[in-house]
Amino acid sequence: MRNLNEDTITQAVIASLNGCRDERLHTVITSLVQHLHSFARETKLTEAEWQAAIAFLTATGHITDDKRQEFILLSDVLGLSTLVTAQNHAKPAGCTEATVFGPFYVTGSPEYRSFDDISNGARGEPCFVRGQVRALDGKAITNALLEVWQADEDGHYDVQLPPGDNGAVEHRARGKLRTDADGRFAFRSILAEPYPIPHDGPVGALLSALGRHPWRPAHLHFMIQARGYETLITHVFRDGDRYLDSDAVFGVRSTLVAQWVRHRPGTAPDGSRVDVPYYTLDYDFVLNPQGSAA
Known part of the structure; x- marks a missing residue:
């Protein structure tokens, strides 16, 4: 040698x-x-x-630390995250598509019941989310575990905010809940808004040098797990967002774009009175059985 x-x-x-x-x-x-x-x-x-x-x-x-994963951001903006996801999560037609995980998932999020408010004080307009988790044959999937997380109206996830008085992160706009006997779920949160990925570090400098913006279209993150089915990691994107065709991390799929419907003040889906305009999102998920070929 x-x-x-x-x-x-x-x-x-x-x-x-x-x-x-x-x-x-x-x-x-x-x-x-x-x-x-x-x-x-x-x-x-x-x-x-x-x-x-x-x-x-x-x-x-x-x-990079326990609150910020710059290497995932780098992988995302170079399209590598989407490539690896696409290679490893091909699904039969009719299944909900997977997309990038993102750098802001954390374990230990709080558990909620149906129609609970998972926003926990996060800034944003009220939004009620409902849907069903089912199999390809239409069968409702009972007791599926949904983990949900999103940014607030200022574009910040809870883990990006200063810790509370006890030194711990206060979970906001993030939580776990399970589907009922009919595979249905419902929760209250806040309206999804577009936001820039963290761009005050090396990845942001790279994007600037390349003449690219750091913005992501408005979306909710979901991770859904159920016995006998592949784990689904995906987003639901807000229709009409200006960044749908230029997502900084290349995560948008047409099948994952949905309408957030605006309502006047009044009685919300959970029966409560809402004195400001609010939104609803209805979206169903179809899981792929484990071991099923695309």
């Missing part, structure tokens, strides 16, 4: 992997080395550019 040059270095690195006992790891790293080396050759990568890339990745790591 002495006297390597630009023509022999790639095969030398690949040969060094022969001791790897993990077949999948060997396959992935071999391909990664080949593509990285081909990229460097194709672009005639300079040392200054290589050093700038190292600095960019270092800055991405430094800004």
